[in-house]
Amino acid sequence: MAKGITKRSDDYSRWYLDVIAAADLAEHSAVKGCMVIKPNGYALWEQIQGQLDRMFKETGHVNAYFPLFIPQSLLQKEAEHVEGFAPETAVVTHGGGKKLEEPLVVRPTSETIIWSTYKKWIQSYRDLPILINQWANVVRWEMRTRLFLRTTEFLWQEGHTAHATAEEAQQETLQMLDVYRTFAQEYMAAPVYIGVKTEAEKFAGAVKTYCIEAMMQDKKALQGGTSHNLGQNFAKAFDVTFQDEDGKVDYVYATSWGVSTRLIGALIMMHSDDKGLVIPPRLAPLKVVIIPIWRNDEDREKLLAKINEMTKDWKGRISFKVDDRDNYRPGWKFNQWEKQGIPIRIEFGPKDLENNQVVLVRRDTSEKSAVSPDGLLERIERLLEEIQTGMFSRAKEFRDTNTFKEDDFDSFKKRIENPGGFFWVHWCGDPVCEAKFQETSKATIRLIPMDGDKEEGKCIICGKKSEQRVLVAKSY
């Protein structure tokens, strides 16, 4: 049925690329590892931006913009940070035909340029907090790239906040993690686990990294967003101090948090099927497409007139489109809009006109229903919500039925390969045991739950005491 799209069961990774091509989201560019985000893909990003930006502003943040170029010396100021990012930076050595005195790094993230700037802005506690977000592009010279999931250049938002106390910074870190969790669940219909990264997995330069993790349809984990408590690491590296109410001078506390165009990859891998993209209604740039089906010009006119009448007060309330192109037949149109993931299709032909009905077709389940044109908009709005919650429930059920507890390492090694999934295992906290996970199973500790059940147990690797289980999975 779906020509040109590889089945998930045949080749998951080919399927992923086929869905992107079929939905016309993006394509490879002349530069290795970089992509052109096409209008359909960019519209998704705009939806993500729109909702997140609103949520950031509601929590007191403002937008600003910092430069693309970072003097190399700035990037090198925070020891862990430079170690983490130096290998994957692009460096500009020439400008205006001349060799630069100091090379400029194309930002892989903006902590350094921002903290060198915050230093000038902060003198006293009255200057705090600073709650800034920026929407930007960043460049990381990755060895292997995949459209949306990992590209050399990608779009993201990065929040960078400055606080007077450690408590406040921690609160901010958790607040933004919660924003991400809420966004993922309510808009992306993506059930996520939240937790803390291990020392090995945390952001270079952070004290603690928190994350949201979701399960894709191939049962691999995908980190969808991170929120970092940076402590005083960057303040110390950039000498950013402030005077508190009592006149005491201290270093400023920092956080940073971000999500990227990778979320579009997550969206595809969570919800789409062998027919193509499936977009959760709340993020769908186009929610309804109406396809009139005519046999002659007379039909056509009648149908279009009736559609006009039905939709006359829809403008501004719902995004919809009437596909009245005459050079494509209905079947072709059904298929095209299916590939693009439009949540609801309305079929409307002479039979429907006669029976005073329209046919609604859900993209997620392909379920068809004939309904009355009276109260149609309300009916559609309800259906969109049903689709949204249905998509979330199915994704959650899939995740839950593929998440297991495991206490034996040999058994774990087998099960992570087949059938795969998420595994809650006991871990003593030793990085040596963590490294052994990776070497022997190719799985990593995705997160340590923050408020998970405390449960006495034995480390699955070394057998030493463990206080709680951690989430382990293969990941993107």
Added chain:
RNA sequence: CGGGGCGUAGCGCAGCCCGGUUAGCGCGCCUGCUUUGGGAGCAGGAAGUCGUGAGUUCGAAUCUCACCGCCCCGACCA
């Protein structure tokens, strides 16, 4: 960086092994007519530096050498 694959019309490919008129095919595109409830049919038409450079040859998409680029799988990572 290792392994694999590919580069010929907008897209997908055949042709190459075994050199020889005008480089084909499918889809798409343009024109017209007929169609239209799950990817329409017929007729006509436009469209190509065969990745780049050098070499062999009377003659190269095809043989030789070098180079460039991209994709997929692994090691690094959001």
